[in-house]
Amino acid sequence: MDSSQLLGITTFTYLFSTLLYVAILVFKAPRLGYIATLFTFIAWLIQTGGLVLRWMESYQLGFGHAPLTNMYESVVFFSWVIVILYLLIEWKFKTKIIGAFAVPFAFLAMAYASFSTDISKTINPLVPALQSNWLIAHVVTCFVGYAAFAVAAGLGIMYLLKNRSKSGDQKSSGLLDTLPPLKTIDDIIHKTMVFGFIWLTAGIITGAIWANSAWGTYWSWDPKETWSLITWFVYAITLHARYTRGWGGTKIAYLSIFGFLAVLFTYYGVNFLLAGLHSYGSN
Amino acid sequence: MKQLNSIWNFFSSVKLAIFTLSFIAISSIIGTVIPQGEPTGFYVNQYGPKVAQFFQVLDIPDMYYSWWFTGLLGLLSANLIICSLDRFPTVLKIIKADNLSILPSRLDKMSDSSSWQRVQGDVAKLNISDILRNAGWRPESRKMETGELFFSQKGAWSRTGVYIVHTSILVIFIGAIIGHFWGFKGNVMIPETKSSTKIFSSGSRVPIELGFEVRCDSFGIQYYDRGMVKEYESSLTILENGKEVVQKFIEVNSPLTYKGITFYQSSYEGYQEFIVTIEDVDSKESKYFIVPFQKQKIWDGKEVRFGIINAEALGQRVVRAKLWLKAGDSPAVIEWLEDNKSINIKNGDKSYTVTVKQMYATGLQVAKDPGVWFVYVGCGLMLLGLYMAFFMSHKRIWLYQKSDGDYSTVVLAGSTNKNKIEFSRQFAELEKQIRKSYGA
Ligand code: HEM
Secondary structure (H helix, E strand, O other), rough: HHHHHHHHHHHHHHHHHHHHHHHHHHOOOOOOOHHHHHHHHHHHHHHHHHHHHHHHHHHHHHOOOOOOOHHHHHHHHHHHHHHHHHHHHHHHHHHOHHHHHHHHHHHHHHHHHHHHOOOOOOOOOOOOHHHOOOHHHEEEEHHHHHHHHHHHHHHHHHHHHHHHHHHOOOOOHHHOOOOHHHHHHHHHHHHHHHHHHHHHHHHHHHHHHHHHHHHHOOOOOOHHHHHHHHHHHHHHHHHHHHHHHOOHHHHHHHHHHHHHHHHHHHHHHHHHHOOOHHHHHOO | OOHHHHHHHHHHHHHHHHHHHHHHHHHHHHHHHHOOOOHHHHHHHHHHHHHHHHHHHHOOHHHHHOOOHHHHHHHHHHHHHHHHHHHHHHHHHHOOHHHHOHHHHHHOOOOOEEEEEEHHHHHHHOOOHHHHHHOOOEEEEEEOOOOEEEEEEEEEHHHHHHHHHHHHHHHHHHHHHHHHOOOOOEEEEEEEEOEEEEEEEEOOOOOEEEEEEEEEEEEEEEEEOOOOOEEEEEEEEEOOEEEEEEEEOOOOOOOOEOOEEEEEEEEEEEEEEEEEEEEEEEOOEEEEEEEEOOOEEEOOOOOEEEEEEEEEEOEEEEEEEEEEEEEEOOOEEEEEEEEEEEEEEEEOOOEEEOOOOOOEEEEEEEEEOOHHHHHHHHHHHHHHHHHHHHHOOOOEEEEEEEEOOOEEEEEEEEEEEEOOOHHHHHHHHHHHHHHHHHHO
């Protein structure tokens, strides 16, 4: 068994988890919930095993480093955080159906990591600039933030669907009846965004400290840095609009999706469409 | 006065904040799409002379330092300062408030509130303060005409969290300004064994005097088995008036700082010259020489002649060098030496330990940034403030005991500024405990 096999399996188990959660929604079969949760948790354990194995394999290759140093590894870690975050939310808010809107992100991330030709899966030794504990701190904090924003966007979509069916035709509303009340979704979106905001803040800070220890410049306005700041502003604006201007519901749901688009661009778009210091991600 | 007031209101409004933040975010995109810091000709070529001229007016080639972008950051700062000045006194008042001066009748209207009756009798022995303390609250109390009021609060200072976040942004800006005006960024190439007392400013290439001397003792590259670079490293020595004061190996991610000036490993250059170190095995005397390719050198007084007559290179990097060496009148020896590996060479009755190393210059990035500590403190404050703003809340509880005759009424009330659901749970728990103590 090697890490790529385990991570390959994970892709399919997350697909199956997604289907299970969708089934709860479609067939209104809450009893499936426990199976979906259990299955997702097992899939997550498999992925954890894959990450640990990959870590160990890098040591066997003679240049051990945490599996957090290229595009492939960061996408896998991203999906790993999404799932554990989602499971925590499920446990805390006692609602299972939102899995249908969160777990697909984990599946898509894994599918992209596994099948995209843009991404190399080989374990490579670290070039000198990447040999820093700040890099690990930077990747972990950023991707926990990104994962939280992914979950928030999933919930945002859920909110909008439910909201539309409520005000619109009656037929589809049956499907979405099982979703938690709008107020609850709104609350979870906000909490998830706040959580993500703190981690993104820490991510930008650790990145700045790393840059300063490697190059002597904590901020150089390269496209990746600038885009992470833009993303950070989007969420800062959202928090202010909610807290001081009383925005909520649909507006915040749209902002959660918009914010996640900014995340995607920071994470993916910059690597492939713009050039900069962080281009290591593109190999 | 009225005018002043409306200016004040303008600068303290959150609407302005949302506008400024959006404007900064959107305009920041420009600099991620249009390359920054290129010479004027580049923009003329890429975008045509008309557009290039327009760019020049708006300082697009250096937009993050342009008048309008720094202006926006200034506007954001003004907004933050005035907004905080506007609101903070109110917050301080809430923190410092005398919560025991509340009218008992107000308690019923709190978000969480409950009241019940109890029989007087033996409860005189009950110590309400103790009950509250056991439940984790530290109460103060005040006797009133009609009864006694108890109050306790937690996390009052968490209300300052938001202001700590806002201040932290200003602290980071101050750090950036200090770095901009009192710091510098530059670089320098120092060949091995040589030293420099100045460096060159990054943009303008203007020389900057260090006030001391930095010497590169050696530079080396380590490789992984697969041939990828593992580490660039230099041994640097700082000299003051010719005296060695500090010596350190630096690597990427591990710089040397002396007197506030930091030296970062950033590049290198390989020369067609060699550093040849020769040790006379008998006398233990040793000396190094800088030897240009295919030039003969002489160790004076030792009658040793030598030179590098050939070399094998991978790109810029010399892997092996062919050494020619002749001591006195013995016939010369010729030997291939791996880069930077010592070997023993016999010539006649003499024996030498020889190392041949390609000569490099180390490329150092040099930075002085006295503002960086402000930036780091600002970052720390920001995380602290965010934690306070989001995960802590100001919780207050009141307990009022009113006696009328044999019966008395207890009113328990509470309020919080955040996380109401969690607080309601705590409140219910507290109420249960207090009722139990009262035997209600
Ligand atoms: C990037 C810049 C900024 C950041 C990161 C930031 C951060 C925050 C945070 C984290 C909160 C707490 C929100 C909550 O509890 O849900 C907050 C609240 C607030 N912010 Fe900002 N802020 C920024 C800029 C500004 C500016 C420029 C203003 C100027 C008016 C402002 C005014 C406010 C106000 C009035 C509140 C509510 C405070 C209260 O009543 O508790 N913020 N801010």
